[in-house]
Amino acid sequence: MGLSNPRRVPRTVAAAAILVVIGIPVAWxxxxxxxxxxxxxLQPAAASAFDGASAKVTVxxxxxxxxxxxxxxxxxxxxxxxxxGAHLHEGMCVAGDGSxxxxxxxxxxxxxxxxxxxxxxxxxxxxxxxxxxxxxAVSHVPFAVVxxxxxxxxxxxxxxxxxxxxxxxxxxxxxxxxx
Ligand SMILES: [Cu+2]
Numbered sequence: 325m326g327l328s329n330p331r332r333v334p335r336t337v338a339a340a341a342i343l344v345v346i347g348i349p350v351a352w353x354x355x356x357x358x359x360x361x362x363x364x365x366l367q368p369a370a371a372s373a374f375d376g377a378s379a380k381v382t383v384x385x386x387x388x389x390x391x392x393x394x395x396x397x398x399x400x401x402x403x404x405x406x407x408x409g410a411h412l413h414e415g416m417c418v419a420g421d422g423s424x425x426x427x428x429x430x431x432x433x434x435x436x437x438x439x440x441x442x443x444x445x446x447x448x449x450x451x452x453x454x455x456x457x458x459x460x461a462v463s464h465v466p467f468a469v470v471x472x473x474x475x476x477x478x479x480x481x482x483x484x485x486x487x488x489x490x491x492x493x494x495x496x497x498x499x500x501x502x503x
Pocket of ligand 1: 409411413428
């Protein structure tokens with residue numbers, strides 16, 4: 325056995341390293357989640373550029389802030405140069421049933437306040453696909469996300485900044501963690 329088994333690297337350290345690499349400062353003591361998988365198809369009856377693609381999500385929550393990074397990989401050529409809405413949703417990622425993801429995770433809704441929709445009250449992760457079929461998006465919001473069985477959902481069009489709407493749900497990734 326080698327002395328440096330990569331499985332022993334704490335997730336917080338791994339997530340912090342990713343964020344430091346892309347230039348985001350990470351507070352010590354932050355809670356981190358790193359998850360990756362092939363995307364689940366929410367429209368199995370229709371072909372989409374996200375069929376066969378994979379994604380990785382890193383969430384680092386501190387007392388009053390959350391930084392989320394979404395990376396997608398292996399997106400089809402028809403998507404190159406296009407922007408797709410993506411958000412953290414409050415519900416689960418279930419293949420073939422986009423409704424199970426529920427609405428957007430929204431901090432004002434969690435608080436029971438009048439609902440405000442913006443990139444500061446929700447985790448928006450729109451991705452623009454590069455010529456290699458990859459994309460990266462970063463969200464930084466001034467609240468901690470409450471853990472649960474949640475998901476990142478990728479939509480058919482870019483997010484409307486006023487309404488948060490982004491068209492039909494194409495694919496999702498489970499983002500599930502416990503307190
Ligand atoms: Cu969404």
